[in-house]
Amino acid sequence: MELAILLARCRGGDELAWEALVRRFQARVYGIAYHYTGRAEDAQDVAQEVFVHVYRSLDRVLDAEGFLPWLVRLCRNASIDHLRRRKARPPASDIDAQEVPYLAAAGPNPEEQWLADSRRRLIYRALQGLSELSREILLLREIQGLAHADIASMLKVPLGTIKSRANRARLELAQKVLELSPRGAHDPNPGAGMP
Amino acid sequence: MSCDRFEQVLDRLLAGSLSVAERVEAEIHLEGCRRCRQLEQIARGAAETGLPNGSPDLARSILEHTSGRACDRLRDLACALADGELQDEERQLAGLHLEHCTPCSELFQALVELKQELPGMAELKPPAGFSAAVLQVTTSARREAPSWWFGFKERLAVWTRQPRFTLEAAYLGTLLLVAVLGNPVKVLDRTSPYVLSALQVDVRGTWEAGVRSVPPQWIEWGTGAAVQLQDVSERLAQAGAARGALVIRLLQGDPATWETVYSPAAGALQSSLSSLSAFTRESGKALLGSGPNETAAPATKK
Numbered sequence: 001m002e003l004a005i006l007l008a009r010c011r012g013g014d015e016l017a018w019e020a021l022v023r024r025f026q027a028r029v030y031g032i033a034y035h036y037t038g039r040a041e042d043a044q045d046v047a048q049e050v051f052v053h054v055y056r057s058l059d060r061v062l063d064a065e066g067f068l069p070w071l072v073r074l075c076r077n078a079s080i081d082h083l084r085r086r087k088a089r090p091p092a093s094d095i096d097a098q099e100v101p102y103l104a105a106a107g108p109n110p111e112e113q114w115l116a117d118s119r120r121r122l123i124y125r126a127l128q129g130l131s132e133l134s135r136e137i138l139l140l141r142e143i144q145g146l147a148h149a150d151i152a153s154m155l156k157v158p159l160g161t162i163k164s165r166a167n168r169a170r171l172e173l174a175q176k177v178l179e180l181s182p183r184g185a186h187d188p189n190p191g192a193g194m195p
Numbered sequence: 196m197s198c199d200r201f202e203q204v205l206d207r208l209l210a211g212s213l214s215v216a217e218r219v220e221a222e223i224h225l226e227g228c229r230r231c232r233q234l235e236q237i238a239r240g241a242a243e244t245g246l247p248n249g250s251p252d253l254a255r256s257i258l259e260h261t262s263g264r265a266c267d268r269l270r271d272l273a274c275a276l277a278d279g280e281l282q283d284e285e286r287q288l289a290g291l292h293l294e295h296c297t298p299c300s301e302l303f304q305a306l307v308e309l310k311q312e313l314p315g316m317a318e319l320k321p322p323a324g325f326s327a328a329v330l331q332v333t334t335s336a337r338r339e340a341p342s343w344w345f346g347f348k349e350r351l352a353v354w355t356r357q358p359r360f361t362l363e364a365a366y367l368g369t370l371l372l373v374a375v376l377g378n379p380v381k382v383l384d385r386t387s388p389y390v391l392s393a394l395q396v397d398v399r400g401t402w403e404a405g406v407r408s409v410p411p412q413w414i415e416w417g418t419g420a421a422v423q424l425q426d427v428s429e430r431l432a433q434a435g436a437a438r439g440a441l442v443i444r445l446l447q448g449d450p451a452t453w454e455t456v457y458s459p460a461a462g463a464l465q466s467s468l469s470s471l472s473a474f475t476r477e478s479g480k481a482l483l484g485s486g487p488n489e490t491a492a493p494a495t496k497k
Contacts, residue, residue, distance in 0.1 A: 018330075018333070019326070019330055022326050022329050022330060022333075023326055026321050026325060026326055026329070027318035027319055028317055028318050030320075031317060031318050034319050043319075044322060044325060047321065047325070047329075048325075048328060048329055048332055051333060052329075052332055055333040119312070120316060123313070123316065138313070142309070142310070142313040142314070143317050144317055145314060167275075170274050170306060171270060171306065175305075177305050177309065178305050
């Protein structure tokens with residue numbers, strides 16, 4: 001179902017439509033919250049808070065095109081507020097690989113799934129090695145696919161700065177992935193030798 | 196072998212693919228031709244001109260001694276190249292560099308792979324039961340406070356997130372405090388006239404001459420301590436007071452408990468005025484009458 005139709009039904013009080021909307025975006029919201037908070041339980045709390053906010057604000061969502069940037073902005077703000085309440089900072093060091101919940105199988109067999117997950121864990125570790133602004137720009141631009149203008153508005157940074165920092169962050173991430181990857185980008189045994 | 200012929204066979208000489216006869220000819224030519232000898236050394240990368248040893252890539256050697264390597268320029272274009280946004284000419288030039296530069300090629304390859312992989316990390320599977328929990332929470336949220344209250348809370352959260360909020364809140368708080376409590380400097384404006392009339396100005400002479408005091412001068416306070424200090428100075432001048440410390444002492448009720456509220460050396464005027472205000476509020480006594488007994492002050496009359 002198209003998002004515009006789904007949103008219209010939600011505004012009309014259709015509970016089935018609301019459930020469909022939650023299921024469609026829960027992984028994205030949870031992913032953003034996890035990126036900022038670094039903890040599964042915190043991410044869950046933040047994600048729930050975001051959906052409650054969305055539920056109460058459905059009347060203000062006028063078009064489907066602006067829904068995703070608005071949702072990402074909500075999630076970001078909620079994550080930052082949660083961190084302030086927790087009086088903690090976003091994770092700057094390596095995370096416990098076991099704590100990262102991985103997606104449903106990307107490949108048909110466990111080995112391919114494991115490979116995909118370990119690759120994602122490697123990328124996640126490389127992300128933690130970047131500056132906070134670079135990491136956030138990559139999250140919003142390269143991962144969540146937001147436009148530069150939306151990101152500039154969200155972070156209150158000039159548009160030109162966002163563009164230049166985005167390119168620099170991509171190169172930094174690529175360099176870090178190369179450094180962390182023991183023998184190339186698609187090493188069949190990427191866990192071996194990894195610090 | 197001529198120099199032109201030598202230049203033609205130089206690459207094969209370096210690659211070791213010359214025939215025996217040609218190699219001998221080339222070596223004989225090198226022994227007798229300084230120019231070709233230098234050219235051969237440059238090509239090998241270990242020349243008397245100072246080029247680094249063992250560099251088999253002539254182009255790289257030349258670049259290192261001219262414009263420098265183009266890797267920085269490639270990094271400037273790498274993202275645009277990965278995104279397919281470069282013009283034809285720049286794309287060809289960047290591609291040519293990547294063919295001959297392993298580090299840049301690896302970096303570019305990683306860039307291309309990340310471009311494909313990062314969007315796949317947009318979603319993270321939440322724990323089991325998450326959606327059910329959200330639906331339950333939102334169902335109960337429907338019965339809570341009206342949307343206007345929720346909207347206000349949202350706007351308040353936005354305001355408090357702004358860095359200037361703290362400064363502005365502190366400024367408003369200060370204004371409110373001054374409006375309610377008034378200017379603490381002007382405490383004497385609201386001080387009871389009874390207490391003000393009890394202030395005594397005691398002038399002390401120099402310590403060598405001993406403590407000398409003049410008859411207490413009762414001060415009729417008007418507005419503001421500054422005016423009164425000036426008034427005190429005039430009175431002292433009229434009384435022919437000698438140099439010394441100017442001391443204003445506050446009667447706390449007991450002549451023996453004179454409190455020095457002002458001393459030029461100490462400069463504690465503001466705190467002393469605050470003490471005066473507090474005393475006024477607390478005692479509310481009428482202190483009209485004559486001044487304190489001269490014996491209360493450790494003075495020795497000459």
